[in-house]
Structures are given as structure tokens and as C-alpha cells.
Amino acid sequence: MTLKLCVAQLNFIVGDLEGNAQKIITAAQDAYADCARLLLTPELSICGYAAEDLYLRPAFIQACDDAVKKVAHALAGLKDMAVVVGHPTGGDSRTRSTAVQKRFNAASVLREGQVVATYAKRELPNYQVFDERRYFTPGDGVCVFEAGAEGQRLRVGLLICEDAWFEQPARLAKEAGAELLAVINASPFHVGKGYEREEMMCQRVQETGLPLVYAHLVGGQDEVVFEGHSFALNANGTLAGRAPSFKENSFVALVESTQGAIKIEATVEPVRTPEQDLWDALVLGVRDYVGKNGFPGALLGLSGGIDSALVLAIAVDALGADKVRAVMMPSPYTADISWLDAREMAQRMGVRYDEISIVPQFEAFKASLAADFAGRAEDTTEENIQARIRGTLLMALSNKFGSIVLTTGNKSEMATGYCTLYGDMAGGFAVIKDLAKTLVFKMAHWRNANDPYGTGASPIPERIITRPPSAELRPDQKDQDSLPPYEVLDAIVDRYMENDQSIETIIAAGFDRADVEKVTRLIKLNEYKRRQSPVGIRVTHRSFGKDWRYPITNYFRA
Template identity: 55%
Template structure:
């Protein structure tokens, strides 16, 4: 038996388009001698359709698409899709060959943690599905089913000698190792080889990285598909095991994070039909990295950067920004904001009275920049990319309706320390970020001689505390016990709490850790728990 693993990039809700893509992959696989094409989880609809799954018309469109796919002959199709039977909905896989339905499997284990909310939409399945292809008996599982022993054991008891798993497993930086280990445990328990087929593409905050693979009966990797690229790969089954196939080396964690961000930007802009992007360039590392990612995702011709200096903007910030845009060859403009700032202050000073200058005046500069970028966005149709990182989102070191104004926050889940690692990695591929931008101490440049560390703990300390509290759910006491200063822990967690209202109003951005602000993080704004 020859399996074809279809690692492809669907668009949520484009059911006819996704079906057409599956049909093309099926014909290509059939012509290459494949007996079975395995698609990812919910391949027909994309993952996750969220509340589209509550609409009857959605299932009608799925039914029409499945009817079209039944016209394909000469190859067995294992297609992921949602299905509704009476008042129940299921995350399903249908096995089709030559116009006949060989079986319909319903996912047994429904994830309901992190970014997953499947219990809201689906009922769990209760029965295994095993179909015969030549001399092989193929058991079908869906994603979370492989993360526990029962569904694989049920397929084994039903006679399976090979397992195929349809997945929509979103990326985070530790995910690849975890997936492989889970599959190895199932192989060890059942003695059956496992083919794991994963989705690829960006869907709002989520990034699906592909990286499909197969584990042979001895626990070795028999095949490895690339991450962050569509691929149709073939896997031969002989004597109940996989023959060794192509193994694509996986990127290191920093490269994987960078490529995930590029894919997230490319698909968010492309799938939503924006002609390009705008961003404010400051001469700092966050906007420089965002610009590099945008150009790598979309090409220089679809990126427009705007420098908006004030009297506090250092000359080297302007010089470095000009240097970077020359290297990248993008559209670039400069708009001086100080005349606008003075007009605002002339109107506001009588109302401010004799109150001393504070963050109000700093935020006003940022909000002027936000207004300018949004005006250019309205006029051009391009989406504004915001440039704030996860460390700033944690502590509220960002201006609501200022530098937070935009449509997609590229670095929303990227800690400041990782920002530097990503910049260094990108420059190793060809230096696009001027060295001085990386080496300079970070500053918002909203008042004289301002540095980030005047207001925040050192970023290596801040990011470590953030990771322990946000991503690991550790208490303040536990974090102090790890060796961090109580004053730093108190400050970071206090800032985190009081700035929840800001994060609720921030644009979405790609998720690259196992707990990002957004779907993963649901904390009450009005909250007195300490």
C-alpha cells in the first residue's frame, strides 16, 4: 500500500476551494501510484471554523463538496470535515473510494484547553474505524485521539495494522518534540506504525506548521515532511511497517519561530485580501524586525514604512531607518509630528492647567503616529502592522490608540529577548537590520534621554518572570523561590494585572508559545485576586 500525505494550506470557510485543492492532490497522488490520500483534520473547511460550525448552511456546503469528491476514482480518500447528524455535530473523517463511502469516523477525544474549544461544537465519537486497502487494515484517528491510549487501542482491537492520524495541530516552539513523543508512545503501546498528517497555514492567531511525519514500528522516524511548506509526500507500507522515506531536517527553534511569523503574516494578509501593509518605523529593533518579517512574507513591493520623528527622535534613529529601507527597497516616507503635537498641546494646555508633564504628553506623540498610519491605511487599503512585543504587552508598555493601533500585531507573542535572537538569525541570512539598531539600548524616544529600563526590569529578568507566570502558571512565591527578586516579580505581575484592559483592545497576532495573550489567556479585567 502506498499512502499519500497531503500537507496543504486550506482557507477557513472556502469549502469549494478547499475541495478543489484536495481533488487536485488526489489526482496527482493517484498518478504517482498512491492507493490512499490522507488529508489533515477538517481539511474541507479549514481549522477552526469556530461559530460557523453552528450554522446549518455550513454543513450543507460540506455535503455538496463531499459529493464532488466522490467523483474521483482510482484512489481512496480520507477526508477531514465536520458533520451534523440530527442535533449532534462531530469532527469527522470520511473514507471514500470510487463513489462509495467506506466509513465515517468521529473524533473521540475533544480538546478543550489552550486554544481549543471543541466541546463547544462537537460531540465525542464512540467507535473506531478501520478500512481495508489491499493487504493492509488502516485505522483512522483525528488529532487529539493520538494524545491518549484509548482511541489507538480501539483501532488495534478492531484489526488495524497501520494508523493514520488527521491533524490540525497549531505551532508553538516546543510542539514538534511533544507530537513525536506522543506518537512514539502509541507505537510502543500498540506495535502499530503511525502516519501523522498535519495542516499548514495561518488562521488568525494560529499557525499550523505542517511538519507531518511517520513513526515506524521500532519507534524510528520513517518520514519527515518540512515545516511551513505545503507538500505531497508518499509512504510505502510493506509487511505491516513503513519503508524509510524522505526525511527533511527541521529548523532550529529560532528559525522555526521566524518562519512561523512569516507564514502568519503572509496568510493573514493574503487570505483576507489586503493589498499590502503599513508600519511605523522608529529606528528601534521591534519595528526593524517587524519590517524584515513583512518583507520576507509579502515582498518589498507590498510593504510601506513611515518614519514619524519628533524632537526626541535621535538622528541615528532616522539614519538607521533610512539605511534599512534602502537595503530592503521598500516604499518609505517621513512625516514630522512635532507641528501636530504643538497644535494638540495648544488646544489642551488650557484644560491641563498647571499639572506637570507626565506620560500624557508622551502618549500624545504615539497617538498622533497612530492617527497618521490609520489615515494612510484607510486611503490605501493596506493593513497597519503594529510592532509591540510580548514583554510590552505584559507590562502595558504601549500606548492604547497609539502604537497599539493597527490590524495585526506581528510580535505580540515574541518576548523582547527573542526579538534580539530573531534579528540576529535574520541577519545571518543576509544583513538587512543595521547593526546599530541591534546594539543600541531600547528606547521609546518620547522624552529626553529615555530608556526602556528606566521603567522596567532588565528584559532578561522581565521575560523570565513573564514566562513563569503567564506560560507556566507559577505563583509569585514560586517565582521568587526560583531566585528572582521579589520586587521585580511584584512589579511585573502587578503591571500584567492592571493592563489587561489594554490587551483586550490590542490587535491579534501570531501565536508561537504554548500560552499567548488572546485565545490562550482569558483573565477578567475586573479582578481583585492577588
């Protein structure tokens, strides 16, 4: 017996029920024409992941139910074709005094116009970016369905994402007669996550002795990215196939059953480096945020520094040079080499480049405030005025031409507050918000050595990478005047913010007490800034965003 199955590794849009349904219909029809008799779509494919508080709206759940019926009706003529569609279902059951949640993260099996089975996700993640217990009730059932032509069907056990990270759901599926595990997923990317999934699914295969197909979502949704990377494992745990990452794909696998032994054959994409994955995640995150939200393009302030240079390179790879605009806004403290490097980078990338001096506006602000500031020395107040003038100019250009402003702050700056509220934080999308400064340097070197999208090799002038970082808001300013060396700062942020180590634990690991206390103090003091920052792309296992929910008013200091 041979079953040809297809994983529809597709890029869905949250709330576009009609468009998502049509994508599933088209994928099923194409797969059927290619002789596939089982199509797997990702978790919550009908509505996109994650729809957040849309799940709380009864009208939304009803519309999702209607969309599933539409898909079933459209595929009624595909004989022996089974299609798995992820969707929310259920509602609230109300009594006089309470409302009992009855919504489920579900998947339905469609065959010849009918919903032949529906499965509710058993394990609901409630950590990192996940908060599914806010919306859904855990299921308690098992779903094993038949796939293939009459007389030679395979029994498939259906699991949804987190279910497969626990032993029991897979075991129950096997006990119910499953010969193959099908896992549909929408699991946000962070560096290394794709291969972690492969390792975890190997455990499920080894425990059950069943082969497994893992169907994963692709695309950007606000601050999270899904990388695809669907795959299949044989019953002995070996990799049978792997789909491309960060692109839509119809991942086809042949499942052959001979005398009770099942073998899967599929194409295998090569192992990718972390830098490849990270770059593609950033590019896809920008492309989908800009495209799905209807912006005609993007603009950013190009300072001649490494952060804005990296963001420009990402934006051009994501959108094309014709949709990206760079604006240099020199102040009295901008070094000549910053002008030269910014011009050279814009020329290398082929983008529109403009220079708007902020000197007149800066002098006007100082004149307006002179009486009130009389007798007081210049300090960060004047530095912030410069940053806020730039933010105002960029937002004015955005308002006039419709392009979104991409901010250029990195994770090290977001952690310590080395950024200006309503200044360089002003904008619509924070591209490198989750990249520590040391990783910014690493990715700049990587992009100069690689040209993954054919937009030009070595886009970042070497001097931008090698010169000491500076905000250039006062004479001879360097980042390291105010902060510990970035290698030290980023290591402390990683331990304290990403991995919840205590101050004393970090000091015991060999870090200087003064550095640790300074960095952790800055992290706490600047929560109010981060709350007002734009959303940005999550690429680590803990970002400043949905992963990080700390009180602004907070006296805890350990």
C-alpha cells in the same frame, strides 16, 4: 504487498468550501497518477481549521456535507483509491425544552464515489487555543478501513489529532484489526511542538506495535499557524519519513508488508533549529493573514528601534519589498541616530520609505489642551499623544491605500502595558505580539546571520540591535527607566503568565520581590489594553489571545 500513500499537506482557507474541495480533488488525482492508492488530508480539511462559531450554523454544516459529496463524486473514477477527508457533520436534535448537540469533528473515507466509512473524533481538546467541546460531541466508535488494490489491501486505523495523544483510541483500532495507524491533524504551532508530536506518536507506536503516518495541516489562520511537518514512524518507533515544514507538500510514503512485517519508506527532512521554525512561522503567519484577507500589502511605523526593524524584516520576507511600506514619524525627542538607522534599514530591505514629522500635530494638540492642562507638568499624557498621532497617520494611510497596518509591540510590552492604546497598538495585525523582548533580540541576530527567503543578508543595522531600547517620547528616555531589565522581566512573565506560577513561587526561585510584584501588578492592570489589541501570531504554548482569558475587573493578587 506494497501500498503507496500520500499525505496532502495543504494550506486550506476557513469557509472556502469550494476551494478546499477542489484542492483535495486535485491532490487525489495527482496522487493517483503517481500510483498512490491512499490519500490523507488534514483534520477538518473541507472547511479549514478552526471555523469557530461557524460550526454552530446549520447552513455551514450542510454546506460541508455537500462539499464532501462533491469530492466523492469527482473522484468516483479513481479505482481502488481511498481518500480521507476531514469535515464537521451532524446538527442539533431539539426537544420541547432543550437542544442536544449532535455535531462531530469527523473524517470520512471516500472510495469510488461513495462514503465507505465515517469516524468521529473521540478526544476533544479544551485547553490552550482549543475549545472543541463548545462545538462538538465526542465520538465513541472505531474506524478501520481497507486501502490498496483488491486482494492486497492494508487495514488502516483512523484517528483524529487528540485521539492519538491518548492510549485507548489507538489500542481500540488495533483490536479492530488495524495494521497501520493514520492520524490526521490540525494542531497549532508553537516552538518545539513538531518534535513533541514525534515523541508522543512514538509512544503510540511502541504501545501498539503498529506503524503510524501523521498528516498535518500547514498555513496561517488568524492568530495560529500550522507548520506541516507531517511524518511517518515504523513499528519499532524509528522515523521513516518527515515532510518539509511551513510549506505545502505531497508527502509520499511506501508501505511494504512482507510476511506480516510492515516497513515504511519516505524522504526525511533534516531536523530544524527552533529559530528556523520560529522565523518561518512568523513569515507564514503574516503572508497568510495579509493574503487570505485580501490586503494589497502592509505598512508599519519604522522608528529606528529593534521591534519595528524586526517586523519590517519579517514583512519583507513574507510579502516582498514591493508590498511593504515603512513610515518614519519623528517627534521632538527622536534621536538623529534613529533617523539614520531607519533610513539605512529601509534601504537595505528595498522598501518604500517615507518620513512624516509629527511635530506640527503634537504642538497643535498641546495648544488645544493648554487651558485645561494649565498648571500641570507634562507626563505620560503627552507621551501618549505622540503615539496616538502616529497611529492616526498610519491608519489614514491604510484607509487611503488599502494596506494593513502591522503593529510592532512585543510580548513584554503587551504584558506590562508598555504601549499606548489607540497609539502604537493601533493596527490590524500584531506580528511579534507573542515574542518576548529577549527573543526579539535573539531573532534579530538570527536574521542578520541568515537569509532564508533571499531578500537580503544582514537587514538590521547593528546599532539598532545594540543601542538601549527607547520609546523616545521624552528626553533621554530608556525602557529600563520604567521596567526591570528585560532578562528579568521576561523570565517573570514566562513563569507567571505562561506557566501559572504564583508570586511566592517566583520569589522563592530567586527573583527580587519588588520586581515580581511590579511585573505581576502590571500584567493585571493592563488586561483592558490587551483586550483591545489586534490579533497576532501565536508562537509560544501560551499567548495573549485565545490562550489567555482573564477578567479585566479582578481583585485576585496571588
